[in-house]
Amino acid sequence: MINAKYPGLPDATEIDINALKAKYRVERDKRMRGDGQNQYVERVDEVALTYEADPYTPDTPREPLDEDIDVAVLGGGWSGIMAGVQLRKRGFTNFRNIDHAGDFGGVWYWNRYPGLQCDNDAYCYLPMLEEMGFMPSKKFTDGREIREYAQSICRRFELYQNALFHTIVQSVRWDESIKRWRISTQQGDDIRARFVILANGLLNIPKLPGIPGIDKYQGKMFHTARFDYDYTGGSEEEPVLDQLADKRVALVGTGATAIQLTPFLGRYAKQFYLLQRTPSCVDSRRNTETDPEWVKTLQPGWQAERRANFHRGANESLLPGEMDLIRDIWTEVNCNLSAELEEQDWPELSMEEFMARYEEMDFRVMERLRHRVDEIVDDPATAQLLKPWYRYQCKRPTSNDEYYQTFNRPNVKLIDVSETQGVERLTESGFIAGGVEYEVDCIMFASGYEVTSDLERRWGIPVFEGRDGVSIYDHWRGGYKTLHGMMTSGFPNLFTCGLYQGSLNSTFTYNFEAQVEHMVHIMQAVLDRGAVAAEVTEEAQDAYVSHLRATEVDRTEWIRDCTPSYFNNEGKPDVDENGNEKYRFYLGELYGPGWDAFMQLLQDWRDAGDLAGLSLD
């Protein structure tokens, strides 16, 4: 047997898919609200949830810079680090990473809350393991280890010597007279960069729900991206939150962050309330320490193979006879399916038949996860509220061995806020739910990041102007227009990381690696030709966008039925000129033929060597 089914998986005959679909719809509709993305507020000055201040690294004053450089990499998280590595490898030396934070790491720099771990297989997630000769200490490794590893890469590739930390970009403008980007910062810098790589990440701006009364609450508040150990006691190294022993604490949110943090708040707070709008699905963690004997068996190229296996297991389908190397919540549907197909001697299935089998497995896996809640949580009413009623991957699946157990503690109460589509109201001394006021000393927000808000809000760069002073925010107002999701016409020498119009690999860091490799190839090719600027022609851009849209897989049916969240733009579809609704996954438009085909598309484009679609200056 290549793959074994997960224990506890119900048989297909034990579930009623139509009844489940109806239940899913009821639960979705209960949470739908008219204001979609506008339910989140950009900033609530009154509550002093300041994200600018860096609690971890002292700010060292420096003189403003007035200089010309080859490349400005805006960001020092994984995409910025990978860009820096690629630039070094290609011989660039005159470049800088610029970041708001006091060091490299991006989201792994800012996030230090208790329990922080990567929810993905670290042997895939951490880039360049073979090249760096590094092995994570366990499958789901700690946030601190990730940050330290990221920083070790920066040391190895000498990214520190030019990095500008505690530097917030205020404007990025194309200056045609010098054919460079002019970057101004809050430090008073005037940096003229030949090329700009925008590597500002997806999770850079913490998101805050606009709960009525949020400006009235007088107690302590903070977002988990700025976890305040001075208030809670303990530290990242020793998360013993002893100062919460006499505190009543509320946590807003039940996403991946809250799942990791909840066990600590339940353990240390005098009284802990978890305010839940939509439950996550939480599998057992099965986190294992890295086995040195296993490491010895790995052959060169193992990480690329593992990533490919993960991508098929999580996002596509395992090949007949392929073993699921990852075997966790991300790959379970495909792993189970593969096990059953093997039992049946790999029957010939049409795409429709395969998708029907896949859908059925999705319902069965979710049922298994609902059973898990009943097995662990003592109070049946609480267990009922904790059950996820939606299809697998409508919300990011999680795993944790202490989350459900926390609700068996006498000092912990789950507060369901789904009927009011979110926390109803804050008062001066607490929150209101179901007509009752709960007084609390502290409210923590695990409410996520600005993933789907307007670009100007989530990029946090007030002015971003290309040729003729056109704002990129206006340029993309009606939808992204790019070549390969990385360059856009009117914005020469600008490269955007992220997943705007490309493909998506299940390993996020791999997306960035592949993108920056392509970008730096173009920069080098432009300079090798004696040119100073490259810009996508409108024709090439239009042709790519048309091709992308022609190939795009319409996921409307699946996404529409998901409960609202940032995954489906809070339940709001795009509507075309004919009034047709289209639901997209939050990461933008994705290239239909998939990751490998997209990689081939880029490879073929590079191999052709003619920089097709770019006009050089």
Ligand code: NDP
């Ligand atoms: P999420 O955006 O995933 O979750 C935010 C939570 O806040 C949701 O439960 C949401 O409910 C809730 N919420 C929002 N508004 C309200 C409201 N008005 N009232 C009550 N609840 C509200 O944020 P996370 O910080 O959990 O995760 C952020 C990102 O980081 C995700 O992509 C996540 O997957 C990732 N992450 C990754 C980790 C890793 O291991 N690699 C670890 C932790 C996070 P609802 O669902 O109903 O909208």
